[in-house]
Amino acid sequence: MRTNMDFSPFYRSSVGFDRIFDLLERTAVPQNGDNGPHYDIVKLGEDSYRIVIAVPGYSDDELTITHEPNMLVINGARPENEDVQYLHRALALGPFVRRFELADHVNVNGAKLENGLLTIDLTKEIPEEMKPRRIAIDAAPTAEPSKQIEGNVAA
Structure with missing residues (x-):
């Protein structure tokens, strides 16, 4: 809870x-329930991921994938067939929107639709200037022998 x-x-x-x-x-x-299609998120490697979404009955022109800052949005919309009268309707083929929060520097490499599964490949690419780097430590310069300041010298 x-x-x-x-x-x-x-x-x-x-x-x-x-x-x-x-x-x-x-x-x-x-949340008030899960209204979008079912999906899997798979970690393929240290910095590569894959999202697989079940979209049976959808063609590639009925799906839209948008990569916004730190957000991946998948929209699905199928035209309704008014000539069909359903006696039972359990297939979730209606319009949907599925959103995924993405971490900084996650890029979408590509997507493919095959056998009712939409596969989206992602990689996390940290820019070179943001990667950890080792800082060299300068050796402390050797101290010169201290010089004595001349003062009043009793003769």
Whole structure:
């Protein structure tokens, strides 16, 4: 069971994590059921992922994939056939929208539709300037012998 959590103490003591707290607040709200198609998220390697969505009966021109900042949106829309009278309708072939939150620097490599499965390949590519790098430590210069300041010398 999910409960509502107050993240305001974290907002006061952190900088730049607003997106994470917004995501946690959205996921803490119970959803009214799953209205989109079923899907799998697979980790293929350290930085590569795959999303597989079951979209039986959809063709590639009835599906739209949009990569927005930190969001992947899949829309499906099929035209309704008014001439057909259903006695029982259990196939979920109506319009749908499925959203996936993406981490920073996750890119969509491509998508394919085969046998009713929409496969989307993703990779996380961290820019070179953001990767951890080793910082060289300069050796401290050797101290010169201290010089004595001449003062009044008693003769």
